[in-house]
Amino acid sequence: MTVWVEMEYVLASVNPTFTGMHIQHNTLRRVNSLASLRAFGSPRNFSSSAPRSKPRLVILGSGWGGYEVLRGINKKRWNITVISPTNYFNFTPLLASCAVGTLEFRAAVEPVRRYTPEVTAYQAWCDSIDFKRKILKCMPATALPPLRRVPNASHSMTNGAIVSERETDSRTFNLHYDKLIIAVGAYSQTFNVPGVKENAYFLKDIRDARAIRTRVLECFEEANQPIITDDERRKLLHFCIVGGGPTGVEFAAELHDLLHTEIRRHYPGLARFARISLFDVAPTILGSFDSGLQQYASKKFTREGIRILTSHHVERVEAGKLFVKEEGEVPFGLLVWSTGLAPNPLIQSITDVEKHPKTESLITDDNLRVIMKDTGAPDPDVFAIGDAAMIRDVPLPATAQVAYQKAKYMTKKFNVLGKDKEHVTPFQFHNAGSLAYLGDWIAVYDRTKVESGPKTKEAGRLAWLLWRSAYFTRTISIRNKILVPMYWFINWIFGRDLSRF
Numbered sequence: 309m310t311v312w313v314e315m316e317y318v319l320a321s322v323n324p325t326f327t328g329m330h331i332q333h334n335t336l337r338r339v340n341s342l343a344s345l346r347a348f349g350s351p352r353n354f355s356s357s358a359p360r361s362k363p364r365l366v367i368l369g370s371g372w373g374g375y376e377v378l379r380g381i382n383k384k385r386w387n388i389t390v391i392s393p394t395n396y397f398n399f400t401p402l403l404a405s406c407a408v409g410t411l412e413f414r415a416a417v418e419p420v421r422r423y424t425p426e427v428t429a430y431q432a433w434c435d436s437i438d439f440k441r442k443i444l445k446c447m448p449a450t451a452l453p454p455l456r457r458v459p460n461a462s463h464s465m466t467n468g469a470i471v472s473e474r475e476t477d478s479r480t481f482n483l484h485y486d487k488l489i490i491a492v493g494a495y496s497q498t499f500n501v502p503g504v505k506e507n508a509y510f511l512k513d514i515r516d517a518r519a520i521r522t523r524v525l526e527c528f529e530e531a532n533q534p535i536i537t538d539d540e541r542r543k544l545l546h547f548c549i550v551g552g553g554p555t556g557v558e559f560a561a562e563l564h565d566l567l568h569t570e571i572r573r574h575y576p577g578l579a580r581f582a583r584i585s586l587f588d589v590a591p592t593i594l595g596s597f598d599s600g601l602q603q604y605a606s607k608k609f610t611r612e613g614i615r616i617l618t619s620h621h622v623e624r625v626e627a628g629k630l631f632v633k634e635e636g637e638v639p640f641g642l643l644v645w646s647t648g649l650a651p652n653p654l655i656q657s658i659t660d661v662e663k664h665p666k667t668e669s670l671i672t673d674d675n676l677r678v679i680m681k682d683t684g685a686p687d688p689d690v691f692a693i694g695d696a697a698m699i700r701d702v703p704l705p706a707t708a709q710v711a712y713q714k715a716k717y718m719t720k721k722f723n724v725l726g727k728d729k730e731h732v733t734p735f736q737f738h739n740a741g742s743l744a745y746l747g748d749w750i751a752v753y754d755r756t757k758v759e760s761g762p763k764t765k766e767a768g769r770l771a772w773l774l775w776r777s778a779y780f781t782r783t784i785s786i787r788n789k790i791l792v793p794m795y796w797f798i799n800w801i802f803g804r805d806l807s808r809f
């Protein structure tokens with residue numbers, strides 16, 4: 309949807325600046341567990357005994373914000389630990405393509421482990437932050453057997469940055485930081501509509517894309533059974549999307565492409581039953597775009613047979629049916645829910661930092677330091693970026709473009725800080741415009757709100773070319789720079805793969 313322009317980032321060579329990394333013995337308060345810890349790692353694994361010459365930086369999250377910091381930061385100067393429940397980065401703009409098989413899943417993720425052992429990474433959740441003592445409470449996000457079945461396990465790879473605490477009655481552990489970057493993003497908003505969490509699919513993560521793709525193909529295989537009636541087929545092959553923002557629109561477009569190519573070819577008797585409906589409470593789709601582009605998108609969708617049901621209110625969801633105020637009961641085979649962002653539970657749990665009253669985003673100053681409630685002053689050691697944060701009085705959209713630029717700013721700051729220098733230049737956002745794919749190799753490109761360069765807008769094939777080249781350019785690894793165009797090409801020549809596994 310959104311395209312980024314600036315590419316450069318600074319990799320400075322820096323000197324260590326932080327000294328006196330005192331040991332926080334309180335994290336070893338469970339001394340009685342030392343015996344079991346000895347079984348797995350020597351005491352050097354604990355920061356209490358590890359020689360450390362570098363300041364400890366902990367990055368929470370491996371999304372657009374966290375991963376970009378990880379990529380750009382000078383790892384020789386910082387003792388870096390990444391905490392994220394996913395051990396990969398999601399290239400979110402390509403998730404809708406992956407959800408219908410235009411791209412394969414691997415092409416839209418990048419591994420965090422690329423950067424180990426230079427950095428330490430734990431696939432874990434951060435559950436709470438003690439800003440005063442500079443301690444993070446974390447919980448493994450791995451599906452290991454319960455602790456009692458692996459009594460000998462311990463956190464043995466701590467690179468000296470971490471003090472680890474293993475509780476016998478839970479799987480939590482503590483980490484200490486000198487500097488902290490909070491980049492945990494946001495969750496999907498449901499507006500507490502009953503039944504959404506249980507019956508709808510979200511599109512935030514590559515696993516969501518995989519689940520959606522499996523479900524779409526399952527609907528067709530089910531509808532293809534000889535025992536199914538036409539009425540049941542119609543219900544199963546009704547694909548509903550709630551949320552007419554860029555994510556909902558792009559998914560509708562990608563799904564439409566699939567239905568009108570491979571599905572039509574390989575399920576010739578079923579294509580006529582398939583329908584897509586796009587619901588939104590707002591009066592238009594693509595509300596953040598220029599009104600001319602909104603109309604263009606609506607007209608295109610209507611022409612293609614995608615039903616646009618704006619000013620519609622979904623009141624409740626049950627298995628296989630929506631209850632819409634204006635329509636009554638609406639059966640579906642797949643429901644994708646994309647109605648914006650809800651606060652991350654970690655951010656909700658934070659009470660010491662100023663937050664936006666409505667979105668609950670952490671408020672930062674223009675150096676991206678969080679503002680502490682008790683003093684009203686920025687915490688010099690804690691930074692927040694991406695969807696979880698906003699600069700005081702500077703509302704910016706919750707986009708990868710903003711998260712990415714803030715991450716770039718952080719790497720500059722930390723690379724300079726690592727040289728024992730001050731970095732006080734405020735963050736400035738450079739809007740590069742917004743893109744949205746509308747299907748059938750057509751897109752819209754909105755530059756009407758950019759501050760510099762021509763304030764133009766574009767709709768059609770040229771915008772689509774820009775859309776593809778923008779995301780190709782943004783793709784991070786060489787591996788994915790090969791995979792992405794390769795899948796685009798292969799699927800164009802041979803069609804998308806309809807295998808369900």
Ligand SMILES: Cc1cc2nc3c(=O)[nH]c(=O)nc-3n(C[C@H](O)[C@H](O)[C@H](O)COP(=O)(O)OP(=O)(O)OC[C@H]3O[C@@H](n4cnc5c(N)ncnc54)[C@H](O)[C@@H]3O)c2cc1C
Pocket residue numbers: 309310311368369370371372373374391392393394396400401402403404432433434435491492493494511512513555652654693694695696706707708709710711
């Ligand atoms: C389908 C889709 C398409 C999109 N397309 C575009 C686009 O084209 N252009 C654009 O500008 N924006 C786009 N966006 C929005 C963009 O992806 C987000 O704005 C961006 O991901 C925000 O970056 P972030 O780093 O704040 O959060 P995320 O990228 O969401 O990353 C958050 C990270 O934090 C981790 N995390 C969560 N909770 C915890 C915790 N308790 N402890 C530790 N780690 C935690 C997560 O696992 C994840 O790694 C899209 C979003 C979606 C869902």
